[in-house]
Amino acid sequence: MKDFSLSDVRLFAKAAQLGGLTPAAEVLNVPKASASRQLQRLEATVGHLLLHRGATRFALTEEGREFLAAAQHALTILDDVMLNLSSDGSAVTGRLRIAVPHYYGRELLMNHLPAFMTAYPRLEVTVETGKDRADLRRDAADVAIGYGREGGDELVVRHLKQEPLMLCAAPAYLARHAPVQDLPDLSVHRFLTTDAEGRKREISLATIEKTHRVRVESVFQSDDPEMVLRLALSARGIALVPQSLARPQIDGATLVPVLPSLALKPHDIHLSYLPARRNTPKIRTFVDYFLDVFRAS
Incomplete structure (x- = not known):
C-alpha cells in the first residue's frame, strides 16, 4: 500500500472544490510553487493524472473524480476523529x-x-x-x-x-364493493401498497401469529405512504399504511378501518x-x- 501525504490530499481536495490550485494554495497557506509540486507528487503516488490543468482548463480526470470521492470521505472521518480527540465533547460541529x-x-x-x-x-x-x-x-x-x-x-x-400498520379505505369505495369480513375477501378488491417493486397479484400480510399470502388486484404501489393514503382518500382501493398516518382520517371518518381485528405485524x-x-x-x-x-x- 502506498503512503500518501495528508497535506497533498488536502490540497487536491481543496483545489477540486475551489476550481484551481492558486485559490486552494491561498486558503491552505501553501506557496504556489509548492502546491504544484505537491499535486505532482500525489499524482505520482496514485499513478494517475488527477487534474487537467492549463491556462484555460482545470478539470478532474475520471481517475481524479474517483480519488476525490474517497479522499473527501477519508478527510471527513479524520477531521471528525481529530475533533473528538482534541475537544471535551461539548462542541459538536x-x-x-x-x-x-x-x-x-x-x-x-x-x-x-x-x-x-x-x-x-x-x-x-x-x-x-x-x-x-x-x-x-x-x-x-x-x-x-x-x-x-x-x-x-x-x-x-x-x-x-x-x-403499527392498518388496512383502511374510503367509505365511498367500500360502498361500491363487496364487504370485507376476512382475509380471502381482499382478493376481489383493489389494493394500494407501499411496495414499489412493481405490479403484484399476491401480497404478504404479516400478522403477529403468521404471514398470510393473499391474492389481490394491486393497482398502485409507492414507497411513500402519504401517496398511498391520498389514493385511498380518493376511493381508489384498500390501503396498507402506518396507523399514525391514517389516524386523523379515521377520526374524521374520511377513512374507515378494514379488518380492524386483524393484528398486523408492525414495521x-x-x-x-x-x-x-x-x-x-x-x-x-x-x-x-x-x-x-x-x-x-
Whole structure:
C-alpha cells in the first residue's frame, strides 16, 4: 500500500472544490510553487493524472473524480476523529447528513429534530427524504432512518421504535364493493401498497401469529405512504399504511378501518450508520440522543 501525504490530499481536495490550485494554495497557506509540486507528487503516488490543468482548463480526470470521492470521505472521518480527540465533547460541529423516507422523516425525525438542533447549535443538519432505502456509501449520508434491517453486516443497525400498520379505505369505495369480513375477501378488491417493486397479484400480510399470502388486484404501489393514503382518500382501493398516518382520517371518518381485528405485524423503524464512523462526535451525539428519546417514550 502506498503512503500518501495528508497535506497533498488536502490540497487536491481543496483545489477540486475551489476550481484551481492558486485559490486552494491561498486558503491552505501553501506557496504556489509548492502546491504544484505537491499535486505532482500525489499524482505520482496514485499513478494517475488527477487534474487537467492549463491556462484555460482545470478539470478532474475520471481517475481524479474517483480519488476525490474517497479522499473527501477519508478527510471527513479524520477531521471528525481529530475533533473528538482534541475537544471535551461539548462542541459538536460539522455537517450531519441524514437520509430518511418521506413519511418517517417528517413524522418521526421532525418531532425531535428541533430540540436536537437547539442542544447542538453549531451542527449543520441536512435531511434527504424520498428514498425507501438509503445507501450510506453511495448517498454520502452519515445516518439513515427507515424500516427493515437492509444493509447486511456492513451497517450498524439500532432499533428506534415499532410503527403499527392498518388496512383502511374510503367509505365511498367500500360502498361500491363487496364487504370485507376476512382475509380471502381482499382478493376481489383493489389494493394500494407501499411496495414499489412493481405490479403484484399476491401480497404478504404479516400478522403477529403468521404471514398470510393473499391474492389481490394491486393497482398502485409507492414507497411513500402519504401517496398511498391520498389514493385511498380518493376511493381508489384498500390501503396498507402506518396507523399514525391514517389516524386523523379515521377520526374524521374520511377513512374507515378494514379488518380492524386483524393484528398486523408492525414495521420496525431503525437507525443505521457505517461502523467506522460511530465514534465521530456528530454521529455519536445524534445516535445517542435519538436512542435516548425513543427509549424514554
